[in-house]
């Protein structure tokens with residue numbers, strides 16, 4: 376692929392090492408290539424099968440059997456494995472990280488990843504944790520695409536007193552891949568994501584589970600008439616089971632807090648329905664409609680009737696803010 380020139384101000388990384396070669400790492404590889412943002416992209420995945428697919432489709436410039444080989448000489452290392460695997464991977468690569476290198480991750484939870492990774496980071500290596508708020512329900516080395524991060528947010532949660540130049544350098548890469556950067560405290564990140572992503576995913580999993588258990592509605596009816604809201608739940612509930620198991624296990628407190636509040640609200644609406652309180656339901660739905668308008672105005676979705684499920688670029692699934 377011919378690389379387009381990077382934005383004038385951005386100096387490409389010499390060697391980027393992607394550890395994990397799934398949706399997020401693959402999308403980064405495509406975006407970095409398209410933008411000419413790295414001279415060499417090295418990759419490693421745990422299984423021989425994923426490594427073989429990555430090599431076959433030319434996802435990265437070099438595929439390595441070990442994470443240590445991939446990170447050797449890299450000035451940027453990206454941990455793109457499930458949240459629960461971050462600590463072990465960091466311990467494995469730590470002795471091979473170059474002084475001055477930037478180490479980042481893309482995990483959907485931040486405090487638990489920092490707790491697991493930071494103790495392994497050698498002096499002179501700059502750890503800048505991150506999380507792209509972009510995803511689809513697809514996973515694996517074939518699922519990535521260059522436009523995944525376009526106009527999405529990428530949150531960075533650097534430690535206090537960390538290297539400001541490293542944060543700026545990583546921010547430059549993120550912007551060059553089309554995303555917007557914001558800095559946040561890790562605990563605040565985890566609470567925000569519990570509201571916007573983690574609890575909604577659990578609710579979607581639950582709703583699909585309810586339909587599965589409800590024998591009075593046949594499976595074919597659920598599938599045939601799924602346009603009525605259920606379809607969106609099924610898309611979310613098709614997300615990678617390993618990734619989401621790890622998200623809930625590692626963002627336990629914030630998710631449980633939000634689910635507690637959710638249950639309270641649900642009881643309020645349940646009672647309004649039981650009591651026939653149409654005014655309360657109408658007022659509630661009017662407030663929630665305003666939130667939807669705010670999301671559209673912020674450019675994070677379109678006002679089209681498919682609620683933005685049709686992506687702007689041809690991809691094997693619609694993008695969602697994970």
Ligand code: NAP
Pocket residue numbers: 394395396397398399400420421422423425426455456457458460464481482483484506507508509510511512513514515516615618697
């Ligand atoms: P993915 O497509 O499932 O890819 C995961 C990669 O991690 C695969 O290459 C896999 O290797 C490797 N891996 C899995 N378990 C591992 C282990 N125990 N040790 C070492 N490597 C392991 O996942 P993804 O969607 O790219 O997600 C990667 C990270 O991004 C996760 O931390 C997730 O929370 C975060 N994230 C995901 C989304 C999203 O919507 N998907 C959005 C934002 C952030 P094999 O293929 O060889 O098993």
